[in-house]
Amino acid sequence: MGWLSAGEGYEVALVEGRVTARSTSGRAAGRQLKTLPKGVKAHPEVDRLRKLAEWLDRHATECVARVDSWMVSSLPVPTGLLGRVWPDEAWQAGLRDMVVMGAGPDEVGFLRDADGSGELRVVDPDGETVRLSPETVTLPHPVLLPDLDDLREFAAELGLTQGVEQIDRATWRKPADLAEKASSVSDFAGGTYDSRFGLAARATSLGYRVSGGYATCRIREAGAITEASVWIGEPYWYGESETGDLSWSVVDGRSLRLPEVGPVAWSEGMRMAAALYAGRTVEQGENT
Structure with a gap:
């Protein structure tokens, strides 16, 4: 996008996602200014560019999220x-x-x-x-x-850098010796938080859904949708809270036994549980 007139003596443009002005007259003509002049801030073109910048940010986020969903699935x-x-x-x-x-x-x-x-x-x-x-x-x-x-x-x-975490994504391989009737994993249970609110906030900040007493993520694998869930405490509990067991179910609510869980659903569920556990309150002298 080129430079747009923003009143007498100034032009504006989006430069690296930020609305920038430059002078069109005098000794400073063509020079980009560090800040928007007072008389330019309220110009309609500035407002339009700001809205465009916000849309571009949302679009970039949506594109990365879509690629991530293709990869996870x-x-x-x-x-x-x-x-x-x-x-x-x-x-x-x-x-x-x-x-x-x-x-x-x-x-x-x-x-x-x-x-x-x-x-x-x-x-x-x-x-x-x-x-x-x-x-x-x-x-x-x-x-x-x-x-x-x-x-x-x-x-x-x-020196390749991926915009979507793929090859550097934390992964967990499903063990081959799981008990036939086992239905949950406790590897990351017992991570204590000062409040249930803090635990739920960490879950949402990491992109996971909080529903009832659980943090959840859904994984599409082999044509089916599996939901991994970690217990985080009752919604209206205001005291100290801690992470619970990790389990998996299908979308109709039927719980899965661990041998039934697919490799991607296993890895993504363990990744969520590990991330929640990592944010726990660590006592002095405790290994992290």
């Missing part, structure tokens, strides 16, 4: 769609350097570009830049990537 995404949204910088910020997987295990790499024809340019694990044009790709959840450690090392070597 490992949903197939049409390559044509990636090509159409790629010119948008907000979408690029969420998609660039994400690990994508095409039709087979050999079609995998870090996404670097996408064009309108549905062709993707990726850097494969051998460091080669290749072009892929499958009908759809997935952005796999990291717990599903067999060579996750190698991908992390390779990304570090290339």
